[in-house]
Amino acid sequence: MGLYLVQQLINAISYGSILGLLAVGYTMIYGILGLINFAHGEIFMIGAFICYFLVSLYHVPWVIAALLAVAASTVAGLLLERVVYRPCIKRKAPVLTVFIASFGASLGLRFSFMMFFTDRRRAFPIPEFFEKMYFWGEIAIGLRDIIIFVTTIVIMSLVACFIKYTRLGTAMRGVSFDTKTAQLMGINSARIIVAAFAIGSALAGISAIEYGLTFGIVNPGMGFTPGLEGFIAAVLGGIGNVPGAMIGGFLIGVGEILFVALLPPELSPLRPLFVWALLFVILFLRPTGLFRPNVKFAGIWGE
Amino acid sequence: MRTRENLLKLGKVSIGIGVAAGILLLLDTYLRGFYIGVIILFGINAIVCLGVSITNSHANIFSLGFGGIMLIAAYATSLLTLPVAYKSQFLQLPLWLENAQWPFVPALIAAGIVAVFSSVVLVLPAFRLRGHYFILASIGINIVMTNIGINLRAWTHGPLGLRNIPFYTNIWWIYGILFLTIFFVWKLLHSKFGRAFVAIGKDQTLASVLGVNVVLYKIYAFIIGSFIVGIGGALWVHHIGAMNPHVFELVFVFQIIAMLAIGGSGTISGAILGAAIITFFTQLARPVQEGFILFGLKVPPLIGLIQVLIAMIIILVMIYRPQGLLGRHEIRWETLHEAVRAAHRRIRGQT
Amino acid sequence: MLLSMKDVTTGYAKAQILKDISLKVNKKEIVALVGANGAGKTTTLQCIAGVIKPWVGNVFLEEHDLASFAPYQIVAMGISYCPEGRDIFANLSVFENLRIGAYLIRDAREFKLLLDRVYSLFPRLYERRRQLSGSLSGGEQQMLAIGRALMTNPNLLLLDEPSLGLAPILVEGIYNTIQEINASGTAILLVEQNVGLALEISSRTYVFEKGEISLSGTSAELRDSDYVKASYLGIV
Numbered sequence: 069m070g071l072y073l074v075q076q077l078i079n080a081i082s083y084g085s086i087l088g089l090l091a092v093g094y095t096m097i098y099g100i101l102g103l104i105n106f107a108h109g110e111i112f113m114i115g116a117f118i119c120y121f122l123v124s125l126y127h128v129p130w131v132i133a134a135l136l137a138v139a140a141s142t143v144a145g146l147l148l149e150r151v152v153y154r155p156c157i158k159r160k161a162p163v164l165t166v167f168i169a170s171f172g173a174s175l176g177l178r179f180s181f182m183m184f185f186t187d188r189r190r191a192f193p194i195p196e197f198f199e200k201m202y203f204w205g206e207i208a209i210g211l212r213d214i215i216i217f218v219t220t221i222v223i224m225s226l227v228a229c230f231i232k233y234t235r236l237g238t239a240m241r242g243v244s245f246d247t248k249t250a251q252l253m254g255i256n257s258a259r260i261i262v263a264a265f266a267i268g269s270a271l272a273g274i275s276a277i278e279y280g281l282t283f284g285i286v287n288p289g290m291g292f293t294p295g296l297e298g299f300i301a302a303v304l305g306g307i308g309n310v311p312g313a314m315i316g317g318f319l320i321g322v323g324e325i326l327f328v329a330l331l332p333p334e335l336s337p338l339r340p341l342f343v344w345a346l347l348f349v350i351l352f353l354r355p356t357g358l359f360r361p362n363v364k365f366a367g368i369w370g371e
Numbered sequence: 372m373r374t375r376e377n378l379l380k381l382g383k384v385s386i387g388i389g390v391a392a393g394i395l396l397l398l399d400t401y402l403r404g405f406y407i408g409v410i411i412l413f414g415i416n417a418i419v420c421l422g423v424s425i426t427n428s429h430a431n432i433f434s435l436g437f438g439g440i441m442l443i444a445a446y447a448t449s450l451l452t453l454p455v456a457y458k459s460q461f462l463q464l465p466l467w468l469e470n471a472q473w474p475f476v477p478a479l480i481a482a483g484i485v486a487v488f489s490s491v492v493l494v495l496p497a498f499r500l501r502g503h504y505f506i507l508a509s510i511g512i513n514i515v516m517t518n519i520g521i522n523l524r525a526w527t528h529g530p531l532g533l534r535n536i537p538f539y540t541n542i543w544w545i546y547g548i549l550f551l552t553i554f555f556v557w558k559l560l561h562s563k564f565g566r567a568f569v570a571i572g573k574d575q576t577l578a579s580v581l582g583v584n585v586v587l588y589k590i591y592a593f594i595i596g597s598f599i600v601g602i603g604g605a606l607w608v609h610h611i612g613a614m615n616p617h618v619f620e621l622v623f624v625f626q627i628i629a630m631l632a633i634g635g636s637g638t639i640s641g642a643i644l645g646a647a648i649i650t651f652f653t654q655l656a657r658p659v660q661e662g663f664i665l666f667g668l669k670v671p672p673l674i675g676l677i678q679v680l681i682a683m684i685i686i687l688v689m690i691y692r693p694q695g696l697l698g699r700h701e702i703r704w705e706t707l708h709e710a711v712r713a714a715h716r717r718i719r720g721q722t
Numbered sequence: 723m724l725l726s727m728k729d730v731t732t733g734y735a736k737a738q739i740l741k742d743i744s745l746k747v748n749k750k751e752i753v754a755l756v757g758a759n760g761a762g763k764t765t766t767l768q769c770i771a772g773v774i775k776p777w778v779g780n781v782f783l784e785e786h787d788l789a790s791f792a793p794y795q796i797v798a799m800g801i802s803y804c805p806e807g808r809d810i811f812a813n814l815s816v817f818e819n820l821r822i823g824a825y826l827i828r829d830a831r832e833f834k835l836l837l838d839r840v841y842s843l844f845p846r847l848y849e850r851r852r853q854l855s856g857s858l859s860g861g862e863q864q865m866l867a868i869g870r871a872l873m874t875n876p877n878l879l880l881l882d883e884p885s886l887g888l889a890p891i892l893v894e895g896i897y898n899t900i901q902e903i904n905a906s907g908t909a910i911l912l913v914e915q916n917v918g919l920a921l922e923i924s925s926r927t928y929v930f931e932k933g934e935i936s937l938s939g940t941s942a943e944l945r946d947s948d949y950v951k952a953s954y955l956g957i958v
Contacts, residue, residue: 155690165689167433168628168632169685175622175681235821239825241814242811250822252793341519347511
């Protein structure tokens with residue numbers, strides 16, 4: 069039993085990494101703009117698809133394809149900001165309006181891909197290099213898991229340092245807290261928003277590569293559940309709180325896997341319920357999330 | 372004077388009803404199959420939109436959980452009207468439920484009540500949450516309900532869903548209920564009771580300071596909205612004749628939101644207009660999705676095109692006309708009068 | 723002349739607040755705006771900072787018309803606005819607040835110089851530099867707000883009600899500091915409820931009433947004016 073648990077934990081860490089990166093992307097955008105980027109899961113999906121196409125159709129070397137995929141996600145996020153969110157913000161749209169637009173963007177992107185590429189599940193390219201396994205006693209640790217974990221930790225540390233110590237990162241935290249006052253410091257909040265989208269979307273792209281390596285599947289609907297779970301993780305961590313989002317991601321990832329591992333197999337299909345139950349319980353106890361949110365009015369919409 | 376006004380009103384209403392009944396009779400007689408299905412679907416969507424608009428627009432509680440509520444209500448009503456033979460073969464229900472063979476109206480009302488019950492149980496605890504947290508929780512309700520629908524095989528027959536549900540719905544039922552709903556909602560919004568909703572919707576803090584028990588009225592708004600939405604779900608199930616856990620998922624929820632967004636969520640006519648636009652567009656554009664021949668070129672089937680187009684339209688509407696086509700203006704006789712007069716003037720001015 | 727407003731009429735959305743406002747601030751001056759609540763003093767500062775735009779009239783910084791610039795650009799041109807209410811970033815430390823204030827300062831040495839200047843003006847801030855600014859006292863937050871505004875190294879500092887809600891001894895300290903800031907070359911446009919204080923520190927003063935300037939002149943003149951004495955200083 070103990071071994072089984074440890075084995076599952078290793079899987080869980082990969083899944084937690086994936087969700088953690090998504091959550092950080094969500095929380096950055098959420099914190100700065102006060103809006104849920106519902107289409108974040110689709111930006112994730114686009115990254116995975118681009119990697120798949122580059123490798124399968126154009127035979128691009130995997131590493132280059134992965135980097136290009138991350139770039140593609142970034143571009144997708146920036147386009148999304150330009151085309152959907154910026155006009156709304158310019159017109160001072162109420163948050164509900166932006167939310168509906170965001171919802172629309174999510175479905176629009178998902179169904180566009182479904183339209184052109186059908187809902188067929190495709191195999192994410194996994195180079196042989198990643199399939200190497202190490203054995204520690206009876207526990208199998210894939211090289212893939214190690215790489216995913218290390219990459220995620222490194223990236224998260226970089227992001228955390230960026231947020232805490234750089235000029236731009238501090239500016240982002242300021243804009244997150246109080247956009248109007250930040251303007252008075254000479255900060256062009258439009259540029260900060262673009263930066264947030266760029267970083268958040270790049271993280272989503274990296275998360276997508278990790279997802280592809282772990283689960284091996286690419287399809288237009290793949291962004292829905294991870295996206296939503298990433299959003300839940302961001303909420304759990306407190307809006308706008310980057311380290312909180314990272315922890316939230318791992319919490320959900322590890323929690324979900326442990327849930328399936330510890331409960332009898334008949335209850336496995338109830339796995340999504342676990343995440344939502346966790347959310348409800350935590351929000352019930354601490355309505356603004358586990359950690360301190362990074363917005364002026366943690367109660368959203370200026371309450 | 373008063374009696375004369377009242378008589379005039381009565382006259383107008385009777386003529387209205389007569390005309391409407393006449394139209395329905397024509398439609399029922401001459402349209403068949405697919406087209407009448409579209410008209411019926413429009414009616415159902417209009418009813419659901421009205422229900423959702425009470426909660427989401429007028430009382431300004433933006434909840435996306437109505438998909439889950441409709442799911443429960445639809446399952447409940449199906450279980451009450453399904454033939455006993457089917458139930459005993461495919462499901463494991465308590466005896467009273469298995470033998471239940473309810474007629475249409477009680478089943479409808481049961482759906483409404485189940486919807487109310489579920490929404491109180493499910494959504495109420497989420498009331499502590501504000502804004503985005505609440506929306507997230509309401510999305511969760513949809514997903515949780517769908518999940519339960521898939522897994523509670525004894526009651527729902529799992530992913531395969533239920534079949535052989537009696538075809539009780541027809542055009543008369545739908546439009547009868549629709550007109551009743553319109554009448555009810557209209558009366559509600561113009562009553563003292565309903566005005567409390569609108570007050571909360573406009574400014575919650577102000578309303579509470581003015582003595583409105585905000586939590587209580589929000590609950591009322593939820594209950595009324597859920598009841599209507601539950602009936603909508605029941606009507607749908609008895610029109611399609613089948614049921615599965617995915618019918619009221621997030622895509623459906625988005626369609627309803629889109630209807631309200633396009634038509635204008637603050638008004639009754641807006642909800643109906645939005646339902647009309649999206650329903651007719653979705654259904655009539657279906658054949659295009661399946662692939663067609665344009666100028667000798669064979670266009671391949673593009674499943675999902677409709678959703679993409681709706682999404683694009685919604686984004687454009689949210690950017691350029693966020694209040695919807697009708698905004699805050701209801702369509703009334705006077706509006707039609709004005710439009711005709713204005714058109715008249717313009718024509719006169721040109722000659 | 724550093725700043726001038728000519729015949730400015732403006733307000734918020736549909737509500738007009740200011741009518742035909744003309745004023746000027748010269749280099750290295752301290753100019754005060756006084757008047758009752760709602761008379762338009764804050765609106766004037768917001769108009770200069772670019773938060774609202776004049777409907778009629780112009781605001782000139784040296785020769786440049788500020789109408790086409792966004793607030794973040796106006797900051798870059800040398801105007802720093804410290805609004806009333808001490809809107810500091812409560813989620814950041816004192817040091818981080820000052821760092822954000824210096825967002826436009828790219829040169830590390832210049833940043834250090836400005837930082838040292840603020841710390842020497844407000845030693846209390848140096849003591850608490852790692853503390854979360856949300857936990858500072860009212861007086862300290864006001865110091866932080868002013869200090870942060872100074873981090874852009876402005877030619878003109880707009881101060882809105884720096885004494886608001888502070889105990890008299892703190893107010894004295896802040897006003898001494900304001901004089902120090904001015905002595906080192908920064909012009910200051912000050913909105914102040916406390917007319918006596920305003921007249922003491924400034925060289926010229928404008929009196930606002932109902933969105934218009936009812937009186938203006940050197941502070942010495944105004945101090946002796948019977949009208950001002952009666953209406954604002956309570957001296958009959």
